[in-house]
Amino acid sequence: MTLLLNLPQNTALLDLLREQGVPQEHGAYVYEGWELHTHPDLVERLEDLAPRWPVLATFGMPVLSGKGIAAVVAWGMDTLLVRLPEAPSEPLKPAAPCSPLTDPGQGWYSVCPWQSELPSAESKRLLSLLVRHALSYAASLSEDDSIDWQGRPVQAPSGRSGKAKGRRPTKENGGRQGGRGRRR
Numbered sequence: 001m002t003l004l005l006n007l008p009q010n011t012a013l014l015d016l017l018r019e020q021g022v023p024q025e026h027g028a029y030v031y032e033g034w035e036l037h038t039h040p041d042l043v044e045r046l047e048d049l050a051p052r053w054p055v056l057a058t059f060g061m062p063v064l065s066g067k068g069i070a071a072v073v074a075w076g077m078d079t080l081l082v083r084l085p086e087a088p089s090e091p092l093k094p095a096a097p098c099s100p101l102t103d104p105g106q107g108w109y110s111v112c113p114w115q116s117e118l119p120s121a122e123s124k125r126l127l128s129l130l131v132r133h134a135l136s137y138a139a140s141l142s143e144d145d146s147i148d149w150q151g152r153p154v155q156a157p158s159g160r161s162g163k164a165k166g167r168r169p170t171k172e173n174g175g176r177q178g179g180r181g182r183r184r
Contacts, residue, residue: 003056005068009141012101013070013108014058021059035060039077045113046074049124049131064131066139072131080113080127082134092126093117 004010020037029036036043037060046062047055050072056063064072073081079095081102082088087109095110102108111130115123 004058004063004065004070007068007142009069009138010065012106013063013073016101017059017061024060037061037076038074042074042077042080042113046072046080046131049113049128050135053135064135066135066137067142067144069138069141071134071138074113075110078112078114080111080131081108082111082130083107083138084109084130084134085137088130091118092130 004014006014021035024035043055043062046064050064053064056065058070058073062074063070069083071083075081075098079098081098084107088094088111093112093115095112097103097110098108100106102110111127113127115127118126
């Protein structure tokens with residue numbers, strides 16, 4: 001089962017993950033009914049970089065999405081795939097490419113999730129910013145205004161704006177008039 005929406009923007013990723021996915025019900029490396037294709041430490045790293053963001057189990061791979069469009073994938077042991085309008089900037093070290101997603105013009109880039117050449121706090125800060133940028137960019141690719149960034153339904157705005165208007169309660173309709181004391 002996959003929670004990532006089957007949208008045109010997700011087709012290339014879903015096709016690749018579906019091709020590699022192995023259904024699995026029992027065992028040490030089961031991830032939502034699929035064989036886990038990501039090292040557990042990298043799953044934890046992804047969750048740490050985007051706290052409180054839902055991680056979608058997609059054919060054995062953890063995925064973050066913005067408005068239902070895939071933004072970040074934790075791949076294997078040492079790769080974060082990020083969807084961005086341009087390649088990530090220095091000083092972030094790239095990871096090995098993941099063809100066909102990271103082929104030129106596809107909008108996906110491989111980044112090392114550990115950035116061991118940077119101090120730990122700086123690595124986490126830069127990667128967290130990158131993940132937020134990818135989530136924002138993915139959400140911008142959606143035309144669906146009925147869901148929020150995390151894919152939850154958005155309530156339609158009411159016709160009112162500003163303060164609520166109406167009549168103040170009076171003694172006749174059960175309200176209090178004047179004074180601040182308790183009514184006895």
